[in-house]
Amino acid sequence: MSILSILFINLCMILSIFSNNSEAKTFSFKETTIDDIQIAFKQNKLTSRQLVEYYLGEIQKANPILKGIIEVNPDALFLADKADQEQKSGALLSSRLHGIPVLVKDNIATKDKLNTTAGSLALVGSIVPQDAGVVKKLRKAGAIILGKATMTEWAAFRSGILPSGWNGRLGQALNPYVASADPSGSSTGSATSVAANLAAVALGTETAGSILSPSNANSVVGIKPTVGLTSRAGVIPISHRQDTVGPICRTVSDAVEVLDVIVGFDRDDFPATKKASTYIPHGGYRQFLKADGLKDKRLGILKDLFGSNDIKAYQHHFNTLRQKGAVLVDNLEIPNIDLVYTAIVNAQDIALVAEFKMDLNAYLKKLVHTRVRSLADVIAFNKISVSEKFKEYGQDIMVTAEKTNGIGKLEREALSNITKVCKYGFEKMMKVNKLDALLSPGADIASLLAIGGYPGINVPAGYDKSGVPFGISFGGLKGSEPTLIEIAYGFEQATHIRKPPPSHPR
Numbered sequence: 001m002s003i004l005s006i007l008f009i010n011l012c013m014i015l016s017i018f019s020n021n022s023e024a025k026t027f028s029f030k031e032t033t034i035d036d037i038q039i040a041f042k043q044n045k046l047t048s049r050q051l052v053e054y055y056l057g058e059i060q061k062a063n064p065i066l067k068g069i070i071e072v073n074p075d076a077l078f079l080a081d082k083a084d085q086e087q088k089s090g091a092l093l094s095s096r097l098h099g100i101p102v103l104v105k106d107n108i109a110t111k112d113k114l115n116t117t118a119g120s121l122a123l124v125g126s127i128v129p130q131d132a133g134v135v136k137k138l139r140k141a142g143a144i145i146l147g148k149a150t151m152t153e154w155a156a157f158r159s160g161i162l163p164s165g166w167n168g169r170l171g172q173a174l175n176p177y178v179a180s181a182d183p184s185g186s187s188t189g190s191a192t193s194v195a196a197n198l199a200a201v202a203l204g205t206e207t208a209g210s211i212l213s214p215s216n217a218n219s220v221v222g223i224k225p226t227v228g229l230t231s232r233a234g235v236i237p238i239s240h241r242q243d244t245v246g247p248i249c250r251t252v253s254d255a256v257e258v259l260d261v262i263v264g265f266d267r268d269d270f271p272a273t274k275k276a277s278t279y280i281p282h283g284g285y286r287q288f289l290k291a292d293g294l295k296d297k298r299l300g301i302l303k304d305l306f307g308s309n310d311i312k313a314y315q316h317h318f319n320t321l322r323q324k325g326a327v328l329v330d331n332l333e334i335p336n337i338d339l340v341y342t343a344i345v346n347a348q349d350i351a352l353v354a355e356f357k358m359d360l361n362a363y364l365k366k367l368v369h370t371r372v373r374s375l376a377d378v379i380a381f382n383k384i385s386v387s388e389k390f391k392e393y394g395q396d397i398m399v400t401a402e403k404t405n406g407i408g409k410l411e412r413e414a415l416s417n418i419t420k421v422c423k424y425g426f427e428k429m430m431k432v433n434k435l436d437a438l439l440s441p442g443a444d445i446a447s448l449l450a451i452g453g454y455p456g457i458n459v460p461a462g463y464d465k466s467g468v469p470f471g472i473s474f475g476g477l478k479g480s481e482p483t484l485i486e487i488a489y490g491f492e493q494a495t496h497i498r499k500p501p502p503s504h505p506r
């Protein structure tokens with residue numbers, strides 16, 4: 001072969017590399033979306049194994065500092081290979097989550113090598129009877145359980161002074177943006193790990209702020225679905241009346257893709273999932289990812305909710321919302337606000353502690369193997385396995401809950417107060433003002449949404465001077481997810497604020 005022809009061959013090779021690159025951009029792992037991943041799968045530019053290997057590598061690097069992941073699934077690579085095989089044979093190709101690594105909060109049961117502990121040493125080594133309802137749906141869709149996300153122990157229901165993101169098993173999780181900032185909770189690891197690109201998507205759970213608040217603190221999107229829209233079967237509970245499982249992701253569209261898979265009827269969470277399944281739109285939630293989603297939406301702003309500290313940062317967003325066609329209804333007051341407030345601080349607590357004892361005892365009784373069968377057993381276990389940190393944080397909520405005795409006269413009165421203030425407070429305000437959603441800085445409306453089982457979405461909205469993220473939340477009436485998704489997506493597309501955290505938290 002002449003020198004010239006060798007040169008020519010090399011030139012062709014170089015040219016072909018260039019042309020390949022310009023035809024389809026190479027896959028970028030960081031900040032990738034389900035959409036990017038599915039396209040790369042279809043074009044044979046990426047395998048599920050490569051994706052899982054990437055996340056395992058990132059976890060190895062970052063998790064010793066961030067402590068967002070309490071356990072990695074030892075079978076993750078095996079499951080990825082299986083997904084790749086299925087991809088090749090064309091099975092399950094209609095599922096958007098096929099081959100996608102999902103991190104689930106440590107209170108969501110998985111019947112595999114992973115423990116399900118709510119961050120508690122008391123549940124290490126226990127055996128769950130089956131996958132949680134939402135995990136069954138994930139597996140059926142071909143998703144890969146990558147691991148368990150750390151959380152505030154017992155979803156903050158051990159003690160009133162437990163720091164967010166702390167548990168007895170892993171210690172303190174960090175906010176990946178600013179180490180000294182509150183990482184929030186209780187779905188701490190779901191939010192911090194997705195923010196830091198340690199997983200594609202994650203699941204969190206919320207009873208009163210536990211999805212919206214950590215999403216807000218870690219610059220990710222959290223959807224807190226209407227209670228019952230997603231199954232709570234196999235989720236370590238606080239209250240069947242308020243608990244809900246939802247996605248925590250980097251983008252609204254990823255969160256919506258996960259939502260589409262996990263919603264729906266589950267015979268093990270009956271009748272709640274049956275009732276709420278009437279809210280699920282024909283054709284699912286993706287159709288509401290509309291670029292002009294803000295057009296003609298009536299968004300309520302409560303008087304005094306956006307305090308003077310916040311107003312500057314959010315004023316800019318109010319302008320954007322208006323420019324995109326939304327109508328802002330300002331200076332709203334919730335009718336009977338004093339009663340609403342009392343219900344949130346008093347009645348809710350009375351109801352939750354009683355429900356926690358009943359619901360947790362029922363969960364623990366169903367375990368195949370465990371050293372704790374009741375809340376009383378957990379309290380006793382905590383006392384003997386006492387550590388320094390334990391002494392500091394205590395278990396006062398558990399002790400208070402243990403003293404309750406089901407739903408008696410006081411609890412019935414509390415529940416009836418909650419029902420009334422929801423109907424004549426939030427719901428009345430939404431209806432009288434014909435609102436599509438209520439806006440709030442951060443996750444400030446979480447308690448209001450919690451007591452009524454209403455849905456909400458948090459979207460990244462900025463970073464303060466020290467680089468600490470903050471978001472904006474949109475809340476609405478039961479079943480209003482389609483409208484909330486339109487609004488959240490419209491806001492996200494108009495602002496594109498999210499950026500990944502630095503490689504080490506500041």
Ligand SMILES: *[C@@H]1O[C@H](CO)[C@@H](O)[C@H](O)[C@H]1NC(C)=O
Nearest residue numbers: 071072074113114115124125
């Ligand atoms: C689950 O807990 C047991 C301790 O009982 C431990 O040996 C095991 O490694 C844990 N599983 C994972 C995946 O970390």
Ligand SMILES: *[C@@H]1O[C@H](CO)[C@@H](O)[C@H](O)[C@H]1NC(C)=O
Nearest residue numbers: 339346347350410413414417
């Ligand atoms: C219920 O609300 C009434 C006021 O309407 C209040 O006096 C009472 O203490 C409340 N009860 C509970 C248990 O929250």
